[in-house]
Amino acid sequence: MASSRPSRRRPIWIGGWLLFLLPLPLLWAMIIALGKGALAGFLSSAVALGLLLLGAWVTRRGLYQAKRRPMSSSLPLKTIGGVITAVGTALTAMVAGHNPAIGICFGGAALLGFYLTYGFDKRLKLSNDKDVAAALEEAYRKLERLEAAGENIGSRDFRERLQRISAWGEKILDRIGDDPEDFRRARKFLNVYLDGAQQVTDKFARTRGDANSAELEENFRTLLADMETVCEEQYQHLLDNDVVDLDVQIEVLTTRLKREGVY
Amino acid sequence: MSSMLTKLLGVVLLLSTTGLASCQAMWVKALHVPFSFGFWN
Numbered sequence: 001m002a003s004s005r006p007s008r009r010r011p012i013w014i015g016g017w018l019l020f021l022l023p024l025p026l027l028w029a030m031i032i033a034l035g036k037g038a039l040a041g042f043l044s045s046a047v048a049l050g051l052l053l054l055g056a057w058v059t060r061r062g063l064y065q066a067k068r069r070p071m072s073s074s075l076p077l078k079t080i081g082g083v084i085t086a087v088g089t090a091l092t093a094m095v096a097g098h099n100p101a102i103g104i105c106f107g108g109a110a111l112l113g114f115y116l117t118y119g120f121d122k123r124l125k126l127s128n129d130k131d132v133a134a135a136l137e138e139a140y141r142k143l144e145r146l147e148a149a150g151e152n153i154g155s156r157d158f159r160e161r162l163q164r165i166s167a168w169g170e171k172i173l174d175r176i177g178d179d180p181e182d183f184r185r186a187r188k189f190l191n192v193y194l195d196g197a198q199q200v201t202d203k204f205a206r207t208r209g210d211a212n213s214a215e216l217e218e219n220f221r222t223l224l225a226d227m228e229t230v231c232e233e234q235y236q237h238l239l240d241n242d243v244v245d246l247d248v249q250i251e252v253l254t255t256r257l258k259r260e261g262v263y
Numbered sequence: 264m265s266s267m268l269t270k271l272l273g274v275v276l277l278l279s280t281t282g283l284a285s286c287q288a289m290w291v292k293a294l295h296v297p298f299s300f301g302f303w304n
Contacts, residue, residue, distance in 0.1 A: 018274065019277075019281075022277060022281040022282045023285050024285070025286045025288065026285050026289065028292075029285075029289040029291075029292035030292075032289070032292045041292055048288065085281065088281070089280050089281045092281065092284040092285055093280075093284040093287070095291075096287035096288040096290075096291050097287070098284075107280075110277060110280040110281050113272075113274070113275070114273065114277065115273070116272050116276065117270050117273030117274055117277060118273075
């Protein structure tokens with residue numbers, strides 16, 4: 001069993017905002033230089049500030065992209081944001097009076113700090129395996145649709161269960177992103193489980209509007225509990241490199257879904 | 264735990280490079296004197 005239950009709501013890491021806060025003293029430097037009529041000082045501060053804010057903005061876009069479309073073939077925004085931040089830091093150090101060599105050291109250290117805080121884009125590792133990248137991107141979309149389907153359900157208990165299922169799904173996809181070799185073993189999960197979970201949730205949301213029966217709710221609750229367990233065990237099997245048990249479990253869940261009329 | 268420590272180290276590095284350079288630039292522009300931090304210069 002996996003040791004910890006994931007939370008769907010990830011903490012907002014201060015770094016997302018940190019990169020916007022760090023260059024703010026440059027704004028004051030610009031105002032002072034402008035007040036003193038020092039055009040060169042004003043322009044150099046403005047360029048350094050502009051670069052750092054651009055780096056922060058690109059990084060935020062990259063962080064969002066990494067969460068929602070981690071394998072997308074679009075630009076590696078997080079990495080680009082890190083490079084812009086490093087260049088901006090080097091320029092800022094030179095604006096502060098350091099020689100270019102020290103400025104480059106500032107930039108290099110900032111890039112290391114950026115990497116430790118945010119990392120670079122995962123897709124660089126997967127550039128040779130486009131099939132896996134495309135399948136993962138589709139799987140992340142399915143998770144989004146599952147969450148959207150859950151929003152249509154009034155019961156807080158069900159919504160929370162679906163959020164936990166979605167969080168496990170995200171953990172599994174993240175794991176495959178880190179180690180694409182896991183994709184083969186998780187193929188059934190991606191093809192059967194995610195679709196099934198979304199369809200049964202949609203079906204429940206629709207049916208519940210017509211007939212609010214206790215039996216239907218109980219069936220759905222049990223099914224969600226089973227799904228959560230399967231997801232949790234799927235993750236553990238990925239960690240253990242265990243193929244056979246996993247396929248058997250997915251077959252059992254498929255049978256359940258068929259009984260519920262999803263397949 | 265080690266992941267948090269890594270992130271913390273990253274934040275400290277960003278503070279002591281990007282943050283420090285910005286503050287130094289403001290200092291230099293405001294006072295027109297080189298930044299002096301005891302051991303730093």
